[in-house]
Amino acid sequence: MKQMTGCLCAVALLAFAAPALAKTWQVDAAHSTLTFTNTYQNVEYTGQFRRFDANIAYDPNDLAHAKFDVSVDVSSLDTQNSERDHTALGADFFDASKFPKAHFITIAFHKAAGGKVIAYGTLTLHGVSKPVSLTVAFAPHGDTATLDVTAQLKRLDFGIGTGQWADPSMIGDGVTVRGHLTLRSPR
Amino acid sequence: MPLRSTERGWGALVRTFHWLVAALILAQGVIGLTMVQMGLTPAKVRVFALHKSIGMTILALVLLRIAWRLTERRPADPPVMPPWQRRAAHAVHVALYLLILAIPLSGWWFNSASNAPLVWFGWFDLPSLTGGLDPVWKPRALLLHQTLFWILVALLVIHVGAALWHHFRQRDDVLLRMVVSPRKKSGET
Numbered sequence: 001m002k003q004m005t006g007c008l009c010a011v012a013l014l015a016f017a018a019p020a021l022a023k024t025w026q027v028d029a030a031h032s033t034l035t036f037t038n039t040y041q042n043v044e045y046t047g048q049f050r051r052f053d054a055n056i057a058y059d060p061n062d063l064a065h066a067k068f069d070v071s072v073d074v075s076s077l078d079t080q081n082s083e084r085d086h087t088a089l090g091a092d093f094f095d096a097s098k099f100p101k102a103h104f105i106t107i108a109f110h111k112a113a114g115g116k117v118i119a120y121g122t123l124t125l126h127g128v129s130k131p132v133s134l135t136v137a138f139a140p141h142g143d144t145a146t147l148d149v150t151a152q153l154k155r156l157d158f159g160i161g162t163g164q165w166a167d168p169s170m171i172g173d174g175v176t177v178r179g180h181l182t183l184r185s186p187r
Numbered sequence: 188m189p190l191r192s193t194e195r196g197w198g199a200l201v202r203t204f205h206w207l208v209a210a211l212i213l214a215q216g217v218i219g220l221t222m223v224q225m226g227l228t229p230a231k232v233r234v235f236a237l238h239k240s241i242g243m244t245i246l247a248l249v250l251l252r253i254a255w256r257l258t259e260r261r262p263a264d265p266p267v268m269p270p271w272q273r274r275a276a277h278a279v280h281v282a283l284y285l286l287i288l289a290i291p292l293s294g295w296w297f298n299s300a301s302n303a304p305l306v307w308f309g310w311f312d313l314p315s316l317t318g319g320l321d322p323v324w325k326p327r328a329l330l331l332h333q334t335l336f337w338i339l340v341a342l343l344v345i346h347v348g349a350a351l352w353h354h355f356r357q358r359d360d361v362l363l364r365m366v367v368s369p370r371k372k373s374g375e376t
Contacts, residue, residue, distance in 0.1 A: 041236060043304035043312060080320040081302040087227060170229050 022059035022066045025145065025183035030053060032181040034072065038155070040084070047079035049102075058149065060117070060145035068119060068149075071178075072102040084123075093161045099126050111126040117154070119149065128158045132182050134179075147181040191259050191370060196360075196369025198259070204252040205365055208287065211245050212339075219336070239298060240308045246291035262369070265359045279346055286339045293335060297328035319372065 037047040051073035058066045074096040079085055089096040106121040113151060117136040122129050134149040153175045161171055193196040197205070218238045225231040264273050295313070298305050300321035305313040317324065352359035 041232070041304045041305060041306055042309070045302075045304075079302075082322075083303075084302070164229055167229060170232060 001186065017103070022057045022062040024057045024186065025054075025147075026186050027054045027056060028144075028182040028184055032167070033179070034070075035178050036180075036181075037176045040170070041173075042169060044080035044106055045081075046075060046078055047085075052076055054179075056136060056146065056181065056183060058183075061181075063111060063117065065134075066109045066119070068106045068121065070104045072101055073091050074100055087167065092163075092165055094126060102126075104132065118124075123151075123153070123158075125158045126160055143185045145183040147179070147183055149179040149181075151177045153177060188356070189237065190363050192262055193369045194260070194263055196262050196364035196367075201252075201363055202254060204248060204255070208245055208248050208252070211241055211248075212287065212343075213246065215241050216336070236304075236306065239294065242291040242294050243305070243307055243313060244286060246295075249284065249291075262364060265357070265361060267351075267357075267359075274280050276334055276349065277320035279342055279349070282342055283339070283346060286335055290332060290335045290339060293328055293332040297305070297325065297332050315370065 011057075032054070033048055034052050035046055037044060037046045039045070050073050053071045055067070055069040058068070074094050075083055077088055077091060077094065077096075079088070088094055102119055102123070102125040104123045106119045108120045110118045110120065112118055117138070119134040119136050121132055121134070123132040132151050134151045134152065137148040139146045141150075154173045155171070155175050156166060156173050165171060190198050190200050192201055197224060215238065218241070220236060222234045222238055225234065239280045264276070268276075295305065296316050298339060299316040299318075302315070302320040305315075350365075352360050354363065
């Protein structure tokens with residue numbers, strides 16, 4: 001009996017000690033996109049990464065326990081131009097065979113003035129880790145929700161297309177990344 | 188120096204169109220055949236952009252040339268030319284017009300189907316003809332662009348050869364009147 005009590009206590013303790021997370025969501029991959037906008041010869045174009053895994057824990061009323069953990073399959077890059085994609089995945093740019101995954105993980109969330117939520121985190125891309133902040137827009141609809149995030153990056157910060165390709169009139173340095181996730185409550 | 192063509196010779200505007208487009212076509216041929224051999228560097232991207240810009244320039248010039256052609260006469264053929272030569276010469280001229288319209292258009296089409304930018308000398312964007320990537324038509328447009336180019340090369344050999352034949356063998360003014368102003372008729376001042 002004493003043993004059993006101890007066991008129960010341990011279970012209770014574990015439950016309490018487990019990191020309390022905000023509500024976790026399942027990502028509906030078919031209705032989620034990860035796109036980016038950049039310029040090529042000063043003409044804007046949009047590309048996307050077709051394969052990524054996102055672990056999302058988010059409750060707008062409990063930002064202290066929110067967490068985004070996103071892993072991107074770099075080789076799923078698609079800018080609707082096969083020559084450009086082939087070049088972008090090569091050694092001068094993403095070097096996807098050496099760095100097949102990009103990873104973003106949040107460190108903290110902050111509600112800014114005006115109610116805008118900013119997620120601070122670290123992006124590891126092309127072997128380079130840099131702090132990146134996202135603006136977060138979350139819209140719940142009952143059991144589902146949409147999560148839209150936007151980040152401004154500089155490709156050269158991550159060593160993508162340096163040297164002869166660094167000229168921003170050829171390929172813009174600034175990149176706007178947009179994630180649009182459709183979330184569902186786990187059953 | 189008359190701007191308009193006359194019974195006896197080509198006007199200054201037509202001669203300008205002719206030699207300007209001739210020079211641009213020559214440049215396009217050299218650039219086009221060279222650029223596809225280049226390794227992928229920013230220089231290659233710039234040379235492709237130049238090729239596209241010159242091609243669109245030729246397209247615009249040819250459209251203007253055809254519009255101008257509709258407003259004026261063409262000089263008479265040398266009276267000694269047999270009818271088959273006249274027909275052949277005119278057929279080659281029509282084919283050249285069609286080709287120098289179709290080659291830039293097929294290039295524009297290929298560029299559009301490839302979803303590549305098209306910025307005229309870095310100055311303004313030209314719209315896509317396909318509204319984005321078109322993987323089905325992309326290889327067909329490229330094949331058409333290349334095939335029409337080689338047909339153009341063959342016709343230019345005939346065109347230039349015929350011009351030289353007129354000048355050196357027939358000793359008529361068919362070539363010269365594309366170079367110099369029409370001579371004035373006697374009595375004109």
